[in-house]
Amino acid sequence: MKDVAHRAGSIAIIGRPNVGKSTLLNRMVGMKISITSNRPQTTRHRLNAFISESDAQMVLVDTPGFQTQHGGELNRLMNRTVTHSLDAVDAVLLVVEAMKFTPEDRKLLTILPRGMPVILVVNKVDRFADKAVLLPFLEEMSKVFTFAEIVPVSAAKGTSISHLKKILKAYLPEGPPQRGEDEVTDRPERFLAAELVREKLFRLLGQELPYAATVKVEKFELRGSLRHIHIAIVVDKPNHKAMVIGKNGAKLKQIGTQARLDMEKLFGGKVFLELWVQVKSGWAENAASLRNLGYE
Numbered sequence: 606m607k608d609v610a611h612r613a614g615s616i617a618i619i620g621r622p623n624v625g626k627s628t629l630l631n632r633m634v635g636m637k638i639s640i641t642s643n644r645p646q647t648t649r650h651r652l653n654a655f656i657s658e659s660d661a662q663m664v665l666v667d668t669p670g671f672q673t674q675h676g677g678e679l680n681r682l683m684n685r686t687v688t689h690s691l692d693a694v695d696a697v698l699l700v701v702e703a704m705k706f707t708p709e710d711r712k713l714l715t716i717l718p719r720g721m722p723v724i725l726v727v728n729k730v731d732r733f734a735d736k737a738v739l740l741p742f743l744e745e746m747s748k749v750f751t752f753a754e755i756v757p758v759s760a761a762k763g764t765s766i767s768h769l770k771k772i773l774k775a776y777l778p779e780g781p782p783q784r785g786e787d788e789v790t791d792r793p794e795r796f797l798a799a800e801l802v803r804e805k806l807f808r809l810l811g812q813e814l815p816y817a818a819t820v821k822v823e824k825f826e827l828r829g830s831l832r833h834i835h836i837a838i839v840v841d842k843p844n845h846k847a848m849v850i851g852k853n854g855a856k857l858k859q860i861g862t863q864a865r866l867d868m869e870k871l872f873g874g875k876v877f878l879e880l881w882v883q884v885k886s887g888w889a890e891n892a893a894s895l896r897n898l899g900y901e
């Protein structure tokens with residue numbers, strides 16, 4: 606790596622749904638900023654996180670999982686967010702799961718801008734106790750595309766994350782820091798709060814419900830050191846509403862408690878969180894309604 610005073614640039618994290626992109630971003634930043642769950646298509650919005658070190662500042666761009674199996678307006682928007690995220694970055698991290706390279710992964714190779722360095726991150730290597738089994742897979746990966754690097758990691762366990770960060774620095778152009786050292790994301794607290802509620806929908810509700818729901822911040826006020834946050838959970842059908850609320854309101858209470866605890870940790874202060882459920886049929890079906898609900 607050429608010896609320069611300071612580097613600054615951005616790197617997009619892309620991959621098919623559920624490969625561990627958001628877990629990787631959180632691990633690299635050392636803080637839970639982006640929501641994660643064991644279900645595909647958890648991330649719906651682009652999110653920038655900043656890593657500041659003495660010799661480099663890196664913007665990491667988390668993106669929705671790119672997929673072509675499900676249609677619909679929301680899915681179209683999510684895929685567009687992925688391709689737009691590739692516009693102004695210095696390099697791309699393409700995340701795949703260890704020992705698994707699917708046709709959906711292959712499709713991602715076709716949306717990469719020409720000439721951009723692509724670093725292949727082979728995630729979830731903790732699933733294989735004997736790392737030797739990975740060698741033929743890594744060999745195969747080196748043949749499907751001219752990757753700038755191939756880095757096996759475990760985002761969940763934190764294996765090889767500092768190695769990955771070190772490698773990435775070489776792909777950042779020389780330049781001064783663009784952000785304050787203590788800035789971690791470009792997203793405001795009200796966005797992060799809404800996302801944490803959405804995360805709980807993915808983690809606590811079964812079947813298709815999380816996909817039929819979204820959230821909307823109705824109020825976000827800082828009174829003294831207490832944050833008063835009111836968030837509407839928007840669902841598609843009346844029977845969804847009953848499921849989110851649960852028996853005697855138990856499910857909604859659980860969603861609220863878990864989301865509030867995460868918010869308090871992230872914001873470093875007490876939160877008063879009020880949630881309610883609103884039925885809005887067809888919220889995900891047209892661009893105007895999606896825009897109204899904060900989708901870009």
Ligand SMILES: Nc1nc2c(ncn2[C@@H]2O[C@H](COP(=O)(O)OP(=O)(O)OP(=O)(O)O)[C@@H](O)[C@H]2O)c(=O)[nH]1
Pocket residue numbers: 620621622623624625626627628629640641642643644645646647648649668669670671728729730731732758759760761762
């Ligand atoms: N075993 C193992 N699981 C992991 C690892 N990294 C992520 N996961 C799990 O994989 C699932 C998906 O993680 P996410 O970070 O939400 O994946 P994503 O790629 O951001 O998914 P979308 O936003 O839906 O596209 C979660 O259950 C994670 O805990 C890893 O290194 N090892």
Ligand SMILES: [Mg+2]
Pocket residue numbers: 626627628640641647648668669670
């Ligand atoms: Mg994600």
